[in-house]
Amino acid sequence: MNKTICEQLRLYLVTDRDLSLGRPLQEIVTEAVAGGATMVQLREKEASTADFVALARQLKAALAPLGVPLVINDRIDVALAADADGVHIGQSDMPYEDARRLLGPDKIIGLSVESLADIEAANLLDVDYIGISPVYGTPTKTDTKEPFGLEGLRRAVEMSTHPTVAIGGMNAQTVADVVATGCNGVAVVSAICSAPSPREAARELLEIINNNL
Amino acid sequence: MNKTICEQLRLYLVTDRDLSLGRPLQEIVTEAVAGGATMVQLREKEASTADFVALARQLKAALAPLGVPLVINDRIDVALAADADGVHIGQSDMPYEDARRLLGPDKIIGLSVESLADIEAANLLDVDYIGISPVYGTPTKTDTKEPFGLEGLRRAVEMSTHPTVAIGGMNAQTVADVVATGCNGVAVVSAICSAPSPREAARELLEIINNNL
Numbered sequence: 001m002n003k004t005i006c007e008q009l010r011l012y013l014v015t016d017r018d019l020s021l022g023r024p025l026q027e028i029v030t031e032a033v034a035g036g037a038t039m040v041q042l043r044e045k046e047a048s049t050a051d052f053v054a055l056a057r058q059l060k061a062a063l064a065p066l067g068v069p070l071v072i073n074d075r076i077d078v079a080l081a082a083d084a085d086g087v088h089i090g091q092s093d094m095p096y097e098d099a100r101r102l103l104g105p106d107k108i109i110g111l112s113v114e115s116l117a118d119i120e121a122a123n124l125l126d127v128d129y130i131g132i133s134p135v136y137g138t139p140t141k142t143d144t145k146e147p148f149g150l151e152g153l154r155r156a157v158e159m160s161t162h163p164t165v166a167i168g169g170m171n172a173q174t175v176a177d178v179v180a181t182g183c184n185g186v187a188v189v190s191a192i193c194s195a196p197s198p199r200e201a202a203r204e205l206l207e208i209i210n211n212n213l
Numbered sequence: 214m215n216k217t218i219c220e221q222l223r224l225y226l227v228t229d230r231d232l233s234l235g236r237p238l239q240e241i242v243t244e245a246v247a248g249g250a251t252m253v254q255l256r257e258k259e260a261s262t263a264d265f266v267a268l269a270r271q272l273k274a275a276l277a278p279l280g281v282p283l284v285i286n287d288r289i290d291v292a293l294a295a296d297a298d299g300v301h302i303g304q305s306d307m308p309y310e311d312a313r314r315l316l317g318p319d320k321i322i323g324l325s326v327e328s329l330a331d332i333e334a335a336n337l338l339d340v341d342y343i344g345i346s347p348v349y350g351t352p353t354k355t356d357t358k359e360p361f362g363l364e365g366l367r368r369a370v371e372m373s374t375h376p377t378v379a380i381g382g383m384n385a386q387t388v389a390d391v392v393a394t395g396c397n398g399v400a401v402v403s404a405i406c407s408a409p410s411p412r413e414a415a416r417e418l419l420e421i422i423n424n425n426l
Contacts, residue, residue, distance in 0.1 A: 048306065049302075050304075050305045051305070074262055075262075076294075077290035077307060078290075080315050081315065093261065094290060095263060098266065102290065
C-alpha cells in the first residue's frame with residue numbers, strides 16, 4: 001500500500017550541495033532515508049543540465065525501491081528525463097498550468113507559497129501539496145518574503161485546501177511546535193544536510209514529528 | 214513553402230541580454246529579423262523559469278507569423294511550455310536522446326560541437342544541425358575549448374553529415390571567410406545584439422553571407 005501524500009510529506013528532505021559539508025548528495029539522501037526521511041526534493045541551482053539529469057536518475061534508482069518519492073526543484077525537463085515522481089515549483093518557476101500540462105495528471109506537483117494571498121491562489125489549483133515558506137528566517141533562502149511565524153503558519157495551514165509542508169528554520173528545536181500547528185510535515189535542508197550523521201538527524205526529527213502530530 | 218533548415222541557419226541570432234546595451238530582447242530580435250536574421254536562439258542563463266517561459270512565448274508569437282524559427286538554449290521545459298520550434302543543446306546540456314524523446318520527432322534540435330570528436334559523435338545522432346563553436350576566440354563564451362580556426366572549420370564542415378552553423382567571433386569582418394568554408398550559416402551574438410542598429414547589422418551580415426555562399 002503506497003503512502004498518502006500527507007504521509008510522504010512528514011519528513012521532507014530538500015538537498016543543498018553547499019550545505020552538505022563536502023559529502024556526496026547520494027550519501028546524504030541515502031542516509032536521510034535510512035533514518036526515516038519520507039520524501040526527497042533534489043534542488044540544484046548551479047549544475048549543468050546533464051549533471052542534474054544524471055544525479056536525478058541516480059537518486060530515482062536509489063529511492064524508487066524504497067517507495068520514497070523524488071521531486072525535482074523547478075526543472076520540469078529534468079523531472080521528465082529522469083522520470084522523477086514530480087516537481088516542486090516556486091512562485092517564479094514554471095506556471096502551474098504549464099507544469100501540469102507537461103507532466104500529466106499523475107506526477108506530484110508541489111508549490112511554494114510565501115503569503116496568505118499565495119495560498120488563496122494555490123487553493124484554486126490542483127497542486128498536490130503546498131510548501132509554506134519560510135516559517136522562520138533561515139540562512140539557506142535569502143530571496144523569500146517575511147517569515148510566517150508559528151501563528152502565521154497555523155493560519156496558513158487552516159486556509160489551505162491542500163496538504164501542507166512547512167519549510168524554513170526547521171530543526172530538532174523547532175519541529176515540535178511547527179508540527180503542532182497542524183501541517184502535514186516539515187521540510188528540512190541544513191538540519192539533515194549539515195548534520196554530522198544525516199541518518200541520526202532524520203531519525204531524531206521523525207521521532208519528534210511523530211510525537212507531536 | 215517553408216525554408217529548409219540549411220536556409221534557416223544562414224544568419225542565426227543568439228540572444229544575449231548582457232550584450233544588448235540595455236535594450237529589450239524583443240526589440241533586438243524584431244529588428245534583427247526585419248534586417249534578415251533567419252533563425253533565433255533564445256539564451257537565458259540567469260532568468261527565472263517563469264520569466265524565461267514568458268519571454269519565449271512573446272518571441273514565438275512575434276516570429277511564428279514571419280516563419281522564423283525560435284529555438285531555446287538548453288531548456289527543454291521552456292521550449293515545450295512555449296511551443297518553441299526546438300532547442301539548442303550543448304555538450305553539458307540534456308543528452309540528445311532524452312531531448313528528442315521529450316520533444317518528439319518534429320522539433321528542431323541543434324547541438325554544439327567543440328571538437329572533431331564531438332562531430333563524429335554527432336554524426337551518429339539524428340540532430341537537425343550542429344553549431345561549430347568557437348571558430349574564433351570570443352569574449353561572449355569563456356567555457357569553450359580551443360577555437361577551430363578557418364582550417365579547422367573547413368574540416369569540421371566536411372566531416373559533418375548534418376547542416377552546420379559556425380559560431381564564435383562572427384562579424385562583418387569575418388563572415389565572408391567563414392561562409393567560404395562551406396558551412397550553411399553563421400550564428401552571431403554581439404555583432405547584432407551590441408550593434409547600434411541590429412536591423413542594419415543583420416542586413417549587412419546577410420548581404421555578405423549571401424555573396425560568399
